[in-house]
Amino acid sequence: MKESIVHVHPIGLLFALVGNPNCGKTALFNRLTGSRQKVANYAGVTVERKEGQLRTSTGKRARILDLPGTNSLYPSSPDERVTCDVLNGQAIGEKKPDVVVCVVDATNLRRGLRLVLGVQRLGLPCLVALNMSDEARARGIDIDASALSKALGVVVVPTVAIKSAGDAALRTAIETMLEDRTKIVPTSCDNRTEPAITEDHQRVQDILASLGLDHVIPDSKSERLDRVLLHPVGGPIILLVVLFLIFQAMFGWAQAPMSWIETGFEWLAELISDALPDHWLRSLLIEGIIAGVGGVVVFLPQILILFFFILVLEESGYLPRAAYLLDRMMGSVGLSGRSFIPLLSSFACAIPGIIAARTIPNARDRLVTIMIAPLMTCSARLPVYTLLISAFIPRHSTWGGLELQGLVMFGLYMAAIFGAMAVAWLLKSLTRSGRQIRPLMMALPTYRLPNPLSVTIGLWHRANIFMKRVGGIILAMTVGLWFLASYPVPPLNALAAPIEYSYAGMLGKWLAVILEPIGFNWQIAIALVPGMAAREVAVSALGTVYALSATGDDTETALIPLLAQQWSVATGMAMLAWYVFAPQCLATLATIKRETGGWLMPLVGAGYMFVLAYGAAWLVYRLTPLLF
Amino acid sequence: MQTLFTAKTNTPFKVHHLAFDGTNTERANHLQQIGFLPGEEVVVYRRALFGLGPLVVRIGASTFALRHSEATCIFVA
Numbered sequence: 001m002k003e004s005i006v007h008v009h010p011i012g013l014l015f016a017l018v019g020n021p022n023c024g025k026t027a028l029f030n031r032l033t034g035s036r037q038k039v040a041n042y043a044g045v046t047v048e049r050k051e052g053q054l055r056t057s058t059g060k061r062a063r064i065l066d067l068p069g070t071n072s073l074y075p076s077s078p079d080e081r082v083t084c085d086v087l088n089g090q091a092i093g094e095k096k097p098d099v100v101v102c103v104v105d106a107t108n109l110r111r112g113l114r115l116v117l118g119v120q121r122l123g124l125p126c127l128v129a130l131n132m133s134d135e136a137r138a139r140g141i142d143i144d145a146s147a148l149s150k151a152l153g154v155v156v157v158p159t160v161a162i163k164s165a166g167d168a169a170l171r172t173a174i175e176t177m178l179e180d181r182t183k184i185v186p187t188s189c190d191n192r193t194e195p196a197i198t199e200d201h202q203r204v205q206d207i208l209a210s211l212g213l214d215h216v217i218p219d220s221k222s223e224r225l226d227r228v229l230l231h232p233v234g235g236p237i238i239l240l241v242v243l244f245l246i247f248q249a250m251f252g253w254a255q256a257p258m259s260w261i262e263t264g265f266e267w268l269a270e271l272i273s274d275a276l277p278d279h280w281l282r283s284l285l286i287e288g289i290i291a292g293v294g295g296v297v298v299f300l301p302q303i304l305i306l307f308f309f310i311l312v313l314e315e316s317g318y319l320p321r322a323a324y325l326l327d328r329m330m331g332s333v334g335l336s337g338r339s340f341i342p343l344l345s346s347f348a349c350a351i352p353g354i355i356a357a358r359t360i361p362n363a364r365d366r367l368v369t370i371m372i373a374p375l376m377t378c379s380a381r382l383p384v385y386t387l388l389i390s391a392f393i394p395r396h397s398t399w400g401g402l403e404l405q406g407l408v409m410f411g412l413y414m415a416a417i418f419g420a421m422a423v424a425w426l427l428k429s430l431t432r433s434g435r436q437i438r439p440l441m442m443a444l445p446t447y448r449l450p451n452p453l454s455v456t457i458g459l460w461h462r463a464n465i466f467m468k469r470v471g472g473i474i475l476a477m478t479v480g481l482w483f484l485a486s487y488p489v490p491p492l493n494a495l496a497a498p499i500e501y502s503y504a505g506m507l508g509k510w511l512a513v514i515l516e517p518i519g520f521n522w523q524i525a526i527a528l529v530p531g532m533a534a535r536e537v538a539v540s541a542l543g544t545v546y547a548l549s550a551t552g553d554d555t556e557t558a559l560i561p562l563l564a565q566q567w568s569v570a571t572g573m574a575m576l577a578w579y580v581f582a583p584q585c586l587a588t589l590a591t592i593k594r595e596t597g598g599w600l601m602p603l604v605g606a607g608y609m610f611v612l613a614y615g616a617a618w619l620v621y622r623l624t625p626l627l628f
Numbered sequence: 629m630q631t632l633f634t635a636k637t638n639t640p641f642k643v644h645h646l647a648f649d650g651t652n653t654e655r656a657n658h659l660q661q662i663g664f665l666p667g668e669e670v671v672v673y674r675r676a677l678f679g680l681g682p683l684v685v686r687i688g689a690s691t692f693a694l695r696h697s698e699a700t701c702i703f704v705a
Contacts, residue, residue, distance in 0.1 A: 072661040108689040111663050201665045216669050232677035324693040328681040439655050440682055444691040
């Protein structure tokens with residue numbers, strides 16, 4: 001994942017979006033600026049400030065700043081501090097906003113209004129956007145915007161961020177301010193700077209009473225769903241079934257599209273080998289690029305299937321419920337449910353997960369979360385897992401139609417989770433502060449039907465990230481490896497495959513000495529080196545290494561049957577165990593360094609994961625022969 | 629007076645006050661910020677089996693999951 005860059009635009013009025021977590025600020029930001037920032041139905045999706053530009057019909061421009069959600073102006077976690085710093089004019093490289101757009105969830109007015117009063121007290125001009133106003137109306141919450149506007153002394157507009165043109169009223173309000181700057185005035189009610197929780201609370205009660213909104217209208221739809229989904233017995237069972245079905249689908253649905261991609265690359269390789277003479281370029285294209293890159297692209301369908309489910313769950317509001325159901329487990333290893341969302345994002349990629357740990361108020365918990373996030377099974381491990389499972393686990397159904405391959409995949413995810421929990425538990429036992437009881441205080445959002453368009457956009461975004469990796473780092477590593485594995489050319493009377501005389505071959509044989517106890521041969525040793533850059537590269541590297549190792553009498557060309565033929569089952573299983581724990585991603589280590597501000601944590605992280613990976617692979621390599 | 633921890637499930641109560649002592653001021657502040665303020669209506673509507681695991685609590689129009697240590701800070705009437 002890329003780091004977002006905050007561009008400094010010195011001209012133009014600055015409008016900052018501020019509101020409670022999960023009130024739809026980013027959806028509104030996307031609507032106003034035409035951006036595509038990530039939105040989901042849980043608190044803490046946005047942890048950094050993001051900037052965009054709004055253009056009015058008359059050609060005037062305004063800068064729009066999206067900020068992390070906050071409960072109050074007294075920050076309790078690093079992401080809330082970002083928002084508070086901007087509002088206080090203390091953020092580096094950013095001026096104090098000219099206007100604050102307070103985004104208020106219309107279905108939860110009392111919570112939003114307390115924050116509005118806090119912003120007013122800072123002496124900043126503001127505007128109130130009553131977001132999700134359609135949902136509020138459907139639930140029977142009728143808000144008189146003009147009466148609220150009079151009570152607060154600021155402009156109040158209804159918005160529906162998820163509908164096109166749902167931001168029309170807010171746009172008009174912003175345009176009015178751009179046309180006539182005298183309309184931008186602070187509306188401070190007093191000049192107090194210290195917390196005024198009780199006074200604000202009283203004022204909110206009075207405002208709600210005057211609007212006839214002082215009775216709570218419960219969200220009966222979500223309550224009914226929670227009766228089932230959070231049931232003490234039924235809830236955990238449903239969660240387990242959902243997770244299980246996802247892994248079954250990953251293997252069941254992906255077969256057909258994977259074989260189309262494979263056939264496509266085989267066809268391409270044949271086309272090239274017919275068209276080009278036996279030349280280094282032909283070797284680079286077929287044994288280097290097609291064997292390497294093609295070997296990774298094959299796994300795109302599975303990645304998309306996994307993300308389809310993740311996106312649907314994110315939008316539905318189920319994820320924080322899953323965290324609630326798992327809280328006992330998290331608590332028993334010294335973490336709060338707050339760590340759940342960062343750890344869950346790490347199933348896509350550890351980098352956004354580590355960044356999302358900024359939503360954790362407690363410094364120790366945040367550090368532990370950052371350290372175990374790389375153990376979560378990120379999508380870059382999928383190609384490696386699928387390759388090895390397809391090669392070594394027979395494709396047949398066991399008890400009651402469950403696919404054995406899906407079952408093994410589920411087991412690998414579970415092994416990673418238990419590994420991470422064990423590490424957290426160890427850290428809890430070793431540190432004194434780890435034994436204190438952690439707060440949870442996690443918001444459970446309203447259930448929403450996932451929007452097909454935003455799920456599609458999310459999938460498209462994912463496919464794009466994957467293909468960019470394929471075209472970037474994976475291609476570069478593959479070409480580099482092809483070169484190292486092809487030169488120097490072997491002597492004329494060489495008996496073994498040419499690769500054994502190459503630089504890569506020599507390096508692999510040297511490394512194989514260290515890796516031999518865990519069952520890795522020199523081909524794997526070669527593949528692990530470029531695999532440090534990104535995990536999937538190991539798959540493309542194996543493709544290239546084996547394509548170049550072919551001595552003429554090998555019958556198989558595709559990597560999966562080739563591995564099944566050449567490796568022992570124990571080696572295959574040991575490599576799976578290795579990949580559950582191995583710290584093979586430099587970008588993750590770089591992110592840990594940035595987020596913790598030093599080299600110590602990335603080194604400690606890489607060290608402990610290497611030890612775990614080596615130990616697990618060693619154990620599996622010794623135990624597998626006893627089982628088969 | 630009882631705390632939210634012992635409050636009857638699915639029964640509306642009003643928040644009376646939050647218990648502060650030297651060790652949990654930060655926690656109490658945070659609870660106030662997310663809406664646990666005197667007079668607000670509060671309902672416990674889920675408890676885990678055998679009282680293990682967090683509670684699901686509705687405060688005003690928001691729903692939160694709270695651990696025992698948080699629930700025992702909140703006095704209701």
